[in-house]
Amino acid sequence: MTSPQILLLFIAMGGLIAYLGDWLGRKMGKKRLRIGKLRPRHTATFFTVLMGMLIPLATTFGIVTQSAAVREWIVRGPELARERDRMETEIEENQIALAKLENDAEASTAQLAKVEEMRNTAAEARDRAVRERNEERGRLEAARAEISAAERRERQIKARVESLRENERVLSASVTDLRRELKASEENLVSSRREATRLYNETEGLKQNSVDLTQQIQGLEAERNALIARADQARREAQSAEAEVQRLFDTMLDLRGTIDTLEGTLAGAAEGIEAVRTSSVIYRKDEELSRLAIPAGLTREQAREKVDEVTKIADIAAKERGVRPDEDGKAAALGDRMRRLPDGSVMMITVEDQKTAFVNEIAGNNQELVLIVTSFYNYFSRDDMFVPLNLNIYPNHLVFSEGERVAETVIDGSMDEEEILNAIILFLRTKVRSSAEDSGMIPVQGQDVSIGEITYSQMIDLVRRIKQRAGPAKVVAEASRATKSSESLLLRFKVQNP
Numbered sequence: 188m189t190s191p192q193i194l195l196l197f198i199a200m201g202g203l204i205a206y207l208g209d210w211l212g213r214k215m216g217k218k219r220l221r222i223g224k225l226r227p228r229h230t231a232t233f234f235t236v237l238m239g240m241l242i243p244l245a246t247t248f249g250i251v252t253q254s255a256a257v258r259e260w261i262v263r264g265p266e267l268a269r270e271r272d273r274m275e276t277e278i279e280e281n282q283i284a285l286a287k288l289e290n291d292a293e294a295s296t297a298q299l300a301k302v303e304e305m306r307n308t309a310a311e312a313r314d315r316a317v318r319e320r321n322e323e324r325g326r327l328e329a330a331r332a333e334i335s336a337a338e339r340r341e342r343q344i345k346a347r348v349e350s351l352r353e354n355e356r357v358l359s360a361s362v363t364d365l366r367r368e369l370k371a372s373e374e375n376l377v378s379s380r381r382e383a384t385r386l387y388n389e390t391e392g393l394k395q396n397s398v399d400l401t402q403q404i405q406g407l408e409a410e411r412n413a414l415i416a417r418a419d420q421a422r423r424e425a426q427s428a429e430a431e432v433q434r435l436f437d438t439m440l441d442l443r444g445t446i447d448t449l450e451g452t453l454a455g456a457a458e459g460i461e462a463v464r465t466s467s468v469i470y471r472k473d474e475e476l477s478r479l480a481i482p483a484g485l486t487r488e489q490a491r492e493k494v495d496e497v498t499k500i501a502d503i504a505a506k507e508r509g510v511r512p513d514e515d516g517k518a519a520a521l522g523d524r525m526r527r528l529p530d531g532s533v534m535m536i537t538v539e540d541q542k543t544a545f546v547n548e549i550a551g552n553n554q555e556l557v558l559i560v561t562s563f564y565n566y567f568s569r570d571d572m573f574v575p576l577n578l579n580i581y582p583n584h585l586v587f588s589e590g591e592r593v594a595e596t597v598i599d600g601s602m603d604e605e606e607i608l609n610a611i612i613l614f615l616r617t618k619v620r621s622s623a624e625d626s627g628m629i630p631v632q633g634q635d636v637s638i639g640e641i642t643y644s645q646m647i648d649l650v651r652r653i654k655q656r657a658g659p660a661k662v663v664a665e666a667s668r669a670t671k672s673s674e675s676l677l678l679r680f681k682v683q684n685p
Contacts, residue, residue: 200246207238297643312468319565469508470562470574475632476501476519480583480673481549481556490549493558494542498576501560505574510566512573519574522563545578557583557673561632583673586627587666593626593678594618595663597685600656607650611662615641619664619678629672641678652682661685 477500481493498521505519512518524536549556563575587593596614598607624630653660663681670676
């Protein structure tokens with residue numbers, strides 16, 4: 188029997204009990220029957236009560252006979268109640284265990300994503316190390332080729348020097364011969380002059396002979412002058428040869444210094460390759476250490492404080508990354524820079540020069556800026572100095588207003604949840620990142636991560652909403668707050684019909 192039927196039966200039996208009790212009471216009262224010493228009124232009351240007791244008993248018997256559920260309840264009622272309480276307790280315990288398993292599943296999923304990211308990062312670091320090793324090998328081969336070429340040039344220079352020395356010896360011999368000839372000519376000239384004087388004194392009348400002798404003397408003098416000019420020319424050639432020999436000797440010394448420098452560079456390159464092979468990269472070139480938003484209209488003193496503050500933040504970040512401070516307690520700091528000018532000269536740019544340049548750029552500027560500090564080059568765990576820093580300054584303007592659309596895509600909700608999750612991650616790293624950068628967002632430099640931030644609960648909710656559509660769904664990424672160039676882009680998502 189059903190519950191409504193049982194209720195109707197109880198109502199009917201209650202009415203019947205009331206009617207029969209009243210009828211039996213009046214009947215017994217009229218007959219004035221007696222049971223033992225009971226008075227007629229008490230006898231009627233006794234039969235009325237007895238009838239009231241028999242009718243519920245009959246009703247209960249009828250219900251038990253007609254309804255198996257009531258019969259089960261009467262027979263096993265307390266046991267069923269205890270079993271119900273036990274099952275309710277088990278349900279609560281199972282619900283608690285289910286919630287704990289769901290939390291463990293969420294933590295395992297997050298840990299799996301982190302492990303995957305670490306694996307990708309390690310693979311990228313390995314690829315970069317291989318590329319850098321190949322580049323170092325190329326530079327080593329080029330240095331060896333330069334050393335070989337320098338050795339060939341040195342041999343050629345030595346041969347040239349020997350040739351010039353031989354020429355110098357020949358020229359020296361020629362100069363000696365010319366000097367002997369000049370001395371002989373001078374002696375002949377003196378002898379001729381003495382002879383001419385004697386002849387002129389002996390006979391004044393022999394003027395014609397004197398004229399001839401004078402002409403001979405002039406010829407000898409001209410020959411002597413020619414010999415002197417040849418001697419001067421030979422002397423100049425000898426001096427030029429000596430200068431050439433000295434220049435070649437200096438060139439040889441320079442080449443030897445270059446060879447020593449190349450050998451030192453080669454040794455340094457070998458040490459660098461060994462360091463790359465045996466040590467880990469703490470900071471990659473141009474990897475960001477810190478950033479700081481700069482309000483507009485600062486004074487020079489305030490601007491200098493901001494520059495010092497952002498470098499201090501970078502120093503703290505380097506210490507937290509594991510960089511060992513130097514003797515001055517610095518783990519990351521600005522350093523002096525050497526710049527080669529177009530004319531070949533070298534100019535030193537000090538730390539103070541760099542700070543002054545940035546202070547001049549910030550002071551009195553009427554727009555907001557952002558200072559970003561990056562690593563100047565790859566920094567390895569075996570390096571024994573602080574991380575050299577590079578400062579960059581960018582405008583810090585409003586990029587997205589609250590609720591402004593950043594990017595959108597279409598994802599098929601019929602895929603499984605892992606494929607949907609991968610599609611969302613790809614959407615964040617491609618379209619969202621490209622749109623944010625095109626709009627002026629400044630990503631974290633040196634790290635290939637998505638610009639838009641999304642929590643794990645947002646990701647799970649987004650996957651569920653896409654999955655519920657069981658078909659193509661348009662996913663729209665919006666800025667959840669007003670965002671400037673240097674700030675993190677917080678996102679919220681809408682799922683619509685495509």
